[in-house]
Amino acid sequence: MEQFNYIAVKDFCFSHGINTQFIIELYEFGLIEVITKENEEYILYEELPNVEKILRLHADLNINLEGIAVISELLDRIEFMHKENISLRNKLRFYE
Template identity: 50%
Template sequence: MSNKNLIQIREFCLYHEIENTFITELHNYGLIKIIIQEEDEYLEPEQLPAVEKMIRLHYDLKINLEGIDAIAHLLNRIELLQQNLIASQNKLRLYEEKTEELN
């Protein structure tokens, strides 16, 4: 993977004025994935919205890492439930359309 698309953690932390250890702790909790290339640590661009949300939770709302872990788990669960609901609604719509065609 080319590091052209990756975000260097050191630069990211400087930009957001946070400690590098916070990103390391997020990784240790399994909340994000750190990519190591040529002795530098990087984040994938897809992770940025989630990481920035976790930064706000921790620094602005003073939520500890255990709380962030719980919140992230619940948000992922909600997203999965929403996807299941949409899939069920689509199936129901199909069923209703077929029933209407038969009548």
């Protein structure tokens, strides 16, 4: 039996009460990955936290796609710098 690692866009949109066009716009804007299989679009499970974060930014704070793209890029940079900071601290402790 094949294990699915994705959810249908229409099912995700139905459960969150949004239009499927919004997910397609996120994909076209490059904010998320969407897989097309057998003429149906799917979102990978590992993308779900990112998609839900984007939905909250859009719905709760009324941020447009351009603003979401900027916020996502900045959050990615912060996460990278945080990991780099931890790595550098570990190296410093080694030499102390």
